[in-house]
Amino acid sequence: MKNDPTPGLPAAADEDGLLVRRIVAGERELFGVLAERYAPRLYTFGRRMCRNEADAEDLVQETLLNAFRHLPEFRFESRFKNWLFRIAVNVCRKRHRRARHAPEEELPLEDLEGRLQEEAARTAAVPLWARLPLERLLSEELVAQVREAIWSLPEKYRVVLVLRDIEEFSTEETARLLRITPANVKVRLHRARLFLRERLKGYFRHGMQGS
Amino acid sequence: MECRDHDPRRCRGLASRISAYLDGELDAAGRREIEAHLEECLGCACCVETLRRTIELCRRAAAQPVPEEFSRRIGRLLERLVPPP
Numbered sequence: 001m002k003n004d005p006t007p008g009l010p011a012a013a014d015e016d017g018l019l020v021r022r023i024v025a026g027e028r029e030l031f032g033v034l035a036e037r038y039a040p041r042l043y044t045f046g047r048r049m050c051r052n053e054a055d056a057e058d059l060v061q062e063t064l065l066n067a068f069r070h071l072p073e074f075r076f077e078s079r080f081k082n083w084l085f086r087i088a089v090n091v092c093r094k095r096h097r098r099a100r101h102a103p104e105e106e107l108p109l110e111d112l113e114g115r116l117q118e119e120a121a122r123t124a125a126v127p128l129w130a131r132l133p134l135e136r137l138l139s140e141e142l143v144a145q146v147r148e149a150i151w152s153l154p155e156k157y158r159v160v161l162v163l164r165d166i167e168e169f170s171t172e173e174t175a176r177l178l179r180i181t182p183a184n185v186k187v188r189l190h191r192a193r194l195f196l197r198e199r200l201k202g203y204f205r206h207g208m209q210g211s
Numbered sequence: 212m213e214c215r216d217h218d219p220r221r222c223r224g225l226a227s228r229i230s231a232y233l234d235g236e237l238d239a240a241g242r243r244e245i246e247a248h249l250e251e252c253l254g255c256a257c258c259v260e261t262l263r264r265t266i267e268l269c270r271r272a273a274a275q276p277v278p279e280e281f282s283r284r285i286g287r288l289l290e291r292l293v294p295p296p
Contacts, residue, residue, distance in 0.1 A: 028293045039285055043277045057281050061288055068292050113226040120222055120254030127257070130264040138271060146272035165266055166273040171236065190230040197265040 016080035024072050035064050041167065042088055048162045049092050051151045063088040086177050089159065096155050107157055112194035129204040149199040153192055160185055161192040225255050229262050
């Protein structure tokens with residue numbers, strides 16, 4: 001797929017609406033521009049939500065297909081990107097429901113916060129892994145560890161973390177996308193982050209001289 | 212090693228608000244309260260810094276380029292949706 005902007009077309013994401021109007025009015029070939037613009041972000045979303053690469057690719061493909069079919073129903077009440085990710089979340093949930101064998105787990109917030117409290121009482125220096133410049137810390141192994149930790153989150157926490165911390169939707173946007181309250185988004189995000197922090201702490205304690 | 216400034220009674224309220232603090236979602240009074248506490252309590256400051264780093268690592272580790280073969284698959288999908296004239 002090309003990455004260069006197509007001459008004469010709106011480039012900024014907030015101008016997606018203009019493209020949608022033209023596509024719906026008959027210039028259907030312009031859908032390729034939207035697909036090229038958002039396929040990389042949808043792919044990252046898919047890879048973080050699905051452990052399996054083929055599932056992630058199917059998620060992107062199904063999302064784009066549904067977006068194309070339902071584009072005339074886009075009401076311009078939100079950004080196109082939000083509407084597209086709403087479709088991606090629905091595709092993801094449908095696939096998750098199909099594959100689910102066990103009920104969703106809860107992350108025990110009291111335990112996570114309790115551990116934080118205990119740690120605060122015992123700690124007298126910021127660990128190396130939180131002090132080093134990020135570039136010095138990043139390695140293929142660490143990236144793999146972070147991705148593994150994200151996958152190990154229960155789905156309802158993972159989706160909030162991915163939308164908020166990776167796709168950078170606001171709390172309110174995430175709440176609308178997932179049809180939950182902003183307070184719920186905040187609680188799930190906080191639990192997910194505390195969970196990841198515990199995992200990373202363990203990695204740095206046992207896998208590296210970073211803590 | 213024990214952090215002598217850490218007082219469980221004063222620190223209790225912080226654990227549940229760190230994310231909101233890091234996201235800039237606290238009101239001015241709440242933010243000032245936490246910042247004043249972090250000045251005094253190294254234990255809580257450490258927790259804030261490790262959570263901040265966790266979020267940074269999550270952001271940096273997440274992005275994954277689209278494989279060439281999958282790009283071609285998307286290209287074929289688009290051709291099926293909108294056949295070239």
